[in-house]
Amino acid sequence: MGKVLRPGVTIKGTKDGLLFLLDESRPFSAILSELKYKLENASNLWDGPDTRVWIKLGNRQITREEEKEMRELFSARKNLIIHSIEAANGKPYLVDNRGIQMLAGTVRSGQVLEHRGDLLLLGDVNPGGNVRSTGSIFVLGALRGLAHAGGEGDESAIIAASSLHPTQLRIAEVVSRPPDEWDESETSGMNFAYLVNGQIAVDKMHQISRIRPDIHEWKDHRFKA
Template identity: 40%
Template sequence: MVQKQTKPQNVIIKGTKDGLTFVLNDQCAFEDLLGELSDKLSERPQPQEMDQNPLVRIKLVSGKRYLEQEQIDQLQSQLSEQIHAVIDSIETDVVTKVEAEKMRLDNQVTRLAKVIRSGQVIEVRGDLLLIGDVNPGGTVKASGNIYVLGALRGIAHAGTLDNKEAIICASKMAPSQLRIADVIRRPPERESEESQDMECAFVNHEGEMVLDRLQKISQVRPTITDELLG
């Protein structure tokens, strides 16, 4: 006996504690998806008075389908009219060109070999690897991590785009100010001369910036590459 193949569903609706999740087939035509969605929504119990019922929050899972704004508006219109719902979030496997460029910039490493003198400001997207000193009055900024293979005696601001996972490392750590995202630390108090060990600054689980030896970073930031750790 030949078994009849089951037609794949274009829309799968799942209930969650936060609302409803709609898993959309990413292989079918968008018009077919809209048609099945309308059929399934019409089968759901309709509230007597929509205006008196809270909005149902919807999460769309679109897989490898890229939803244009016009298509999102069509889905939203259908959801609003049939079940008084609003699209709260969209989960997709598709990366747009804008998102891809942002990822590239955030993961790049800018390498400089120079001395940052008083009054100079160097700002980069991604990580900064500086071979040289940051003199008092000089400033280095990066949206990612900052590595100074030299003396850091000026200002260093890592994670400028609110990235508290960023770190600041220097061969000689004697800054006038350290900043990671919005967490600021003043010059460290030292009982003796500058440490001979390379040090790193990072934000701990309590939201405080701490200084520690370079070897500690592999424990608190295990994603830092072995190459950069030396």
Template identity: 30%
Template sequence: MQTLPNSLPAQVTFKGSPEGLRLILPVELPWDEIVLQLQHRLNAGERLWQGGASVVLEVGDRLLDGQQLTALDEALAGQQLHLMRVRTGRRQTAVAAAVAGFSVDQPEKKAPQEGEKSPEVVQVEPLYVQTTLRSGMCLAHPGTIVVVGDVNPGAELIADGDILVWGTLRGMAHAGARGNTRALIFALRLRPTQLRIAERVARAPDEVPAQPQPEVAFIQDNTIHIAVTTEFARRRN
């Protein structure tokens, strides 16, 4: 059985935090060494956790696919640890994590310097995910989020830009999370538990249309309004 030399500093690290146990993977290490170091840390007896603890995986700009994320999840599960959230700067990793059923955080855009564009102008590429978000999942992205699938009750979408759901939105959606009052929330069926745009909060009307139509939520006169997309387009023209 291969073991880590005592002289080699462990670069795969666990750190405690209020949100759970943080597992930090260095970007520069090869995948095989990541696996080796993780096994060493899990079996070394340096227990910073109790069984059943939640884990936030922090990978920076490291690219991970679904199989690698599953391998990490299984290794953690062997020690009764639960991988709940992936924090990544790579869109490909974010998509793989969401499809695998994990919550996703992406770093917020840095505050603009003097002479740069307004913070309401989101310049980050959209996060495109083709999956159904289950209860307990959360996607947070510093640009626009596009979900092809349903967002179930208990799931959350948080975007600095717009939110587009090509399915039924039954969870919570927060667009313009950093104050962009021009952000929009679109869904083929809009049945959310809560809608937020910038600092405004609303929920879907109690009355359900007899014939569902695509709808969009937007801010007008400091209030969130919901309109059928065709009506919204006429208002903007």
């Protein structure tokens, strides 16, 4: 018997209104599709007086464009009034696209961490974990899962980690060779992966300024927790 996938959107009623819990481990595009389905169906569930809505994103942060898409879905139900959108631990629910965003935690098997811009992750990416970013990815920890940098086609993006033992690396549209073909000497110590001649190469971190001479410009970027 196949594994039953838990809902990406869980709706709970409270004395003050409705609570929408969005699964942080799913791609946000999949969350929006499920939300659209639920809002367009079971129409009798949504009929009634004005109802306040609280949206909980978990550890996810979203862009203004993603927020706009989500609000447009809710606008189809005039009686559902969004009261708040919240991320966990009191952090802003909107992504700050300025500079490098710093996040702390472990990306576990089955979880997907999506980000716009450059990402500095203080923690590990376990096997089965997935980190995706439109910019570069820096992991101060072990990268043993999948990492996709330059997700919107940025071929200058890099992927760096204190311990680089990925199941797969992807930069822009280029995918790394299988993990069983990695040379152990390539992934010992702190390394980074980058694109050269249409292929993903790996080098020691101290070589980054030689291979990416523009990297010095990042020193002035703000780090935001």
